[in-house]
Amino acid sequence: MSISCNFSSENISVEQALEIVLSQTEDFGSEKVDLPNSLGKVVKENIFADRDFPPFNRVSMDGIAIQFSQYNQGNRTFEIEGIQAAGTEQLTLENPKNCLEVMTGAVLPENTDTVIPYELIRVENGEAIIENEEVKFHQNVHFQGLDKKEKDLLIPKNTKISPAEISVLATVGKAQVEVSKTPKVAIISTGDELVEIHQTPKPFQIRRSNVHALSAQLKNWGIEAQNFHVNDNKKLLKESLAKIIQQFDVCIFSGAVSKGKFDFLPEVLEELGVVKYFHRVNQRPGKPFWFGKKGNKTFFAFPGNPVSTFMCCVKYFQPWFFRSCEINLKSETAILKEDYSFKPKLTYFLQVATETINGKVFAQPLAGKGSGDLANLTECNAFLELPAERDHFNKGEIFPIHYYR
Numbered sequence: 001m002s003i004s005c006n007f008s009s010e011n012i013s014v015e016q017a018l019e020i021v022l023s024q025t026e027d028f029g030s031e032k033v034d035l036p037n038s039l040g041k042v043v044k045e046n047i048f049a050d051r052d053f054p055p056f057n058r059v060s061m062d063g064i065a066i067q068f069s070q071y072n073q074g075n076r077t078f079e080i081e082g083i084q085a086a087g088t089e090q091l092t093l094e095n096p097k098n099c100l101e102v103m104t105g106a107v108l109p110e111n112t113d114t115v116i117p118y119e120l121i122r123v124e125n126g127e128a129i130i131e132n133e134e135v136k137f138h139q140n141v142h143f144q145g146l147d148k149k150e151k152d153l154l155i156p157k158n159t160k161i162s163p164a165e166i167s168v169l170a171t172v173g174k175a176q177v178e179v180s181k182t183p184k185v186a187i188i189s190t191g192d193e194l195v196e197i198h199q200t201p202k203p204f205q206i207r208r209s210n211v212h213a214l215s216a217q218l219k220n221w222g223i224e225a226q227n228f229h230v231n232d233n234k235k236l237l238k239e240s241l242a243k244i245i246q247q248f249d250v251c252i253f254s255g256a257v258s259k260g261k262f263d264f265l266p267e268v269l270e271e272l273g274v275v276k277y278f279h280r281v282n283q284r285p286g287k288p289f290w291f292g293k294k295g296n297k298t299f300f301a302f303p304g305n306p307v308s309t310f311m312c313c314v315k316y317f318q319p320w321f322f323r324s325c326e327i328n329l330k331s332e333t334a335i336l337k338e339d340y341s342f343k344p345k346l347t348y349f350l351q352v353a354t355e356t357i358n359g360k361v362f363a364q365p366l367a368g369k370g371s372g373d374l375a376n377l378t379e380c381n382a383f384l385e386l387p388a389e390r391d392h393f394n395k396g397e398i399f400p401i402h403y404y405r
């Protein structure tokens, strides 16, 4: 999809902004990585069952294996012929009136079809005596191919790898997996008021928390970003960015995009040849969001207020990255739990705490004290997207929701 750049100085809507961002995805290609390093990445090959699941008739309780017909004929005492342990070749029950002890994970012995757990038998003088009458044909046997058949598709290409996929990849022997390459991402904070997290800020300073919040969000999506800091000095900003831009596919900024005397970022980016696609979106938080491209490099300049940076990363960077990896994030909705009013003609990303009741997701507004109130993020788990054209939202209405945890 190609969308022409929005060079106008008019603010654009959230829908337009997202459409532009999503029209600017990039293909980062794929690479083979060792299985442990594939967590959080997107698999770029179909994963098939290399054998039946389970691969043999698997004993699923420790006990004895018998022929059910013997039990059905009234036999309750079975001489023990031997032990079938897990990890040993299949034994054969020689005499159908006897039994074999079997362990969970072992192959069900030849000539047996039913497993009775130790709890329901008594073992005396080399014999197993069944004490419970309720034995069912085929009980406690996990039959070969019951879950999946050899060559079944287990994980389709373009699935995000979670611990569940790791389990399946491991069991089919994928020591290495083809995954989408992640872009090289730089996260750049700006501002003379910022100090490192291990430093004690002077009364007029704060720690550069946005960079750590962004890094953590990206880490959740399988991206290891590098972070930088530049002070509010135009010349320095331009020199530093000229170098950083060369080395990265994506630059995510926090701060210096609003109307302040030291908000140099938009002009510096343009001076460095980055094409502005939009600046300012009709939204709160995050109104001064600036987005641009230079060739196949992508620039997300998020407003510095911590909740703005955070929300913009969830709402714009996240779907951009997943679309680049050919994954469509599913859109989710939630039910507003109480009436809420927001007057400005802006899309409002209301901070909410969700609760699921009878399968329905309810969103409790916990708006916080504005986009500087980062502590409020810990009280909530999502942003509820309230449309710009309305100013009152009723309890019970359904709106799009964006989770961050």
Ligand SMILES: Nc1nc2c(c(=O)[nH]1)N[C@H]1C(S)=C(S)[C@@H](COP(=O)(O)OP(=O)(O)OC[C@H]3O[C@@H](n4cnc5c(N)ncnc54)[C@H](O)[C@@H]3O)O[C@H]1N2
Binding pocket: 189, 190, 191, 193, 194, 206, 207, 208, 209, 210, 211, 254, 255, 256, 257, 258, 259, 260, 263, 285, 286, 287, 288, 302, 303, 304, 305, 306, 308, 371, 372
């Ligand atoms: N006259 C106007 N002033 C402001 C407007 C406006 O439209 N007209 N927009 C406001 C809005 S909305 C936002 S959001 C901010 C965005 O400002 P900037 O992107 O220029 O960011 P800064 O000025 O650099 O910082 C804003 C705020 O955020 C704090 N900050 C910045 N970086 C970090 C960081 N890494 N970790 C923690 N906190 C950070 C910074 O200290 C400031 O308090 O502008 C409004 N002003």
Ligand code: MOO
Binding pocket: 283, 284, 285, 286, 287, 288, 303, 305, 307, 308, 371, 372
């Ligand atoms: O976008 Mo600003 O975040 O409204 O404070």
Ligand SMILES: [Mg+2]
Binding pocket: 255, 256, 257, 258, 259, 260, 263
């Ligand atoms: Mg500013």
